Amino acid sequence: MTTTARQSREWTGPALLSYGFRPFFLFAGIWAAFAMGVWIVLLTGRDPLPVAFTPTDWHVHAFVFGYLSAVIAGFLLTAVPNWTGRLPVVGWPLAGLLGLWLLGRLAVLIGGGWPAWVVAALDLGLSVALIAFLAREIFSGRNWRNLPVLGLMALFAVANGLFHMEAQQGPAQDGYGLRLGLAAVLMLIALIGGRIVPSFTRNWLAKRNASRLPVAFNRADGAVLALTGVALLAFVIAPYGAVTAILCLGGGLANLWRVARWQGWQTRSEPLVWVLHAAYVMLALGFVVVGASALDLMPQSGARHVWMAGAIGLMTLAVMTRASLGHAGLPLTASRPVAALYLALIGATAARLLAGLALGQVWLLHLSASLWILAFGGFALIYWPILTRPKRTAKPASRAQPA
Incomplete structure (x- = not known):
């Protein structure tokens, strides 16, 4: 019988892709520092990149939905196999999930001239994939105790979608999307x-x-x-x-x-x-x-x-x-x-x-x-x-x- 540990050991590619926490935690840290640096530049009045939102909205989104989505992904991809006893996502499928997150960050960072629905779709890609993964693992493993986690993840994705909608109509930094996203994560x-x-x-x-x-x-x-x-x-x-x-x-x-x-x-x-x-x-x-x-x-x-x-x-x-x-x-x-x-x-x-x-x-x-x-x-x-x-x-x- 293949175990979670054995599944990770059998991966012969880069160690970075041997477990969910590795790439997502590393890139979360890099992004958190980089995004704050971008925010400092934006505060000076310079606009070196065509960000998809107003500077303040971008700053809020970069942390609440950008940084946090990477941390949540790393945590769930590592913890859920332990909760359910099922196999983890490793190797190139894991690289694909990381790619979805990177596409989302790129879209929000330089998508100022792109159609709003394209930016939103790319940004929500990882959340949708994580919800599908979490639902499959919980229902297949009959791990009903963690259904609230699935519900909060769904709320987090809905909040991100609301943020994108509100950002097209005016400042979203104090809108329902941000508050709902904060509430979902704080409840987690x-x-x-x-x-x-x-x-x-x-x-x-x-x-x-x-x-x-x-x-x-x-x-x-x-x-x-x-x-x-x-x-x-x-x-x-x-x-x-x-x-x-x-x-x-x-x-x-x-x-x-x-x-x-x-x-x-x-x-x-x-x-x-x-x-x-x-x-x-x-x-x-x-x-x-x-x-x-x-x-x-x-x-x-x-x-x-x-x-x-x-x-x-x-x-x-x-x-x-x-x-x-x-x-x-x-x-x-x-x-x-x-x-x-x-x-x-x-x-x-x-x-x-x-x-x-x-x-x-x-x-x-x-x-x-x-x-x-x-x-x-x-x-x-x-x-x-x-x-x-x-x-x-x-x-x-x-x-x-x-x-």
Whole structure:
């Protein structure tokens, strides 16, 4: 019987195509740094490329739908075979999926003079392929537990389509498409992050014989997820309403309570673990500041960046760094340079939030952008050899050692 591991080992081509996380995580990091560089140029008033949207819309889309689609693809193509026990996508089919993502990025980057439907179709190609892959795996493997993931992926694709439609009629940076896309991804973090953060923390603490372990998922977690979903729905429908503000503030406090039960403070000596907790805290704080912005207590843009750069950016960077090490057969521990990447991204989030509060302090925007480029450009550089070389296999035990 062919297993997931054997399927990957039997691929004799480039190691980059031996597992879904390898090409998509690498290109996600490269794109995140490159797109921020393009945004800095666009902010100066220069227009070196015929981007398909207005500069601000392009910036928002490049991160929420461009970067995230690559990370989600890498995660699902790696995790789903483990969930279902079915074979992974490797080799040239994997290269084809990467090609769909690259076509989408190219279309949005230089498709300013192209028909809008062509740009949208090319950009949505990967999402449609991923939904088909996920649906096939879930139904064939009868893995009904992950049907919500399929539903959220479908919402993410619909949100991208809405963004394209709204961008043709006017600014889409605060439209339904963006808000729906954000809501779908944030709900994925609450759902999947709520599984992996306490699970990885429990494993790490158990190896160290800790007396207190993360609380297992229970009805209280289900209630927090329900409140999170309702708050996000309100954000999509009426982002500036008083009811939305109350729900978001409640959702933020509820998620802070939830993450506090996972014993994150005990993991402060291992960045690869505490960064997961920090990212989930950013999710909770994002609800709080977005709720405050709905009450006109702070600017909406700076508040949303706590979600976009903090919760989404930090959680995806945390997952990419951890999953890449684990699947490459390397020790699950973060080096000092990798820990510095986490701190750079936290700094980028803080600087962007302060830039929204201290209007006119442009240097804060430049600081935030520079720290972002450092975080993701650094990830691409540090992880390039990990993602492009074959998996390290354990050396066989010597004969003098017991079996």
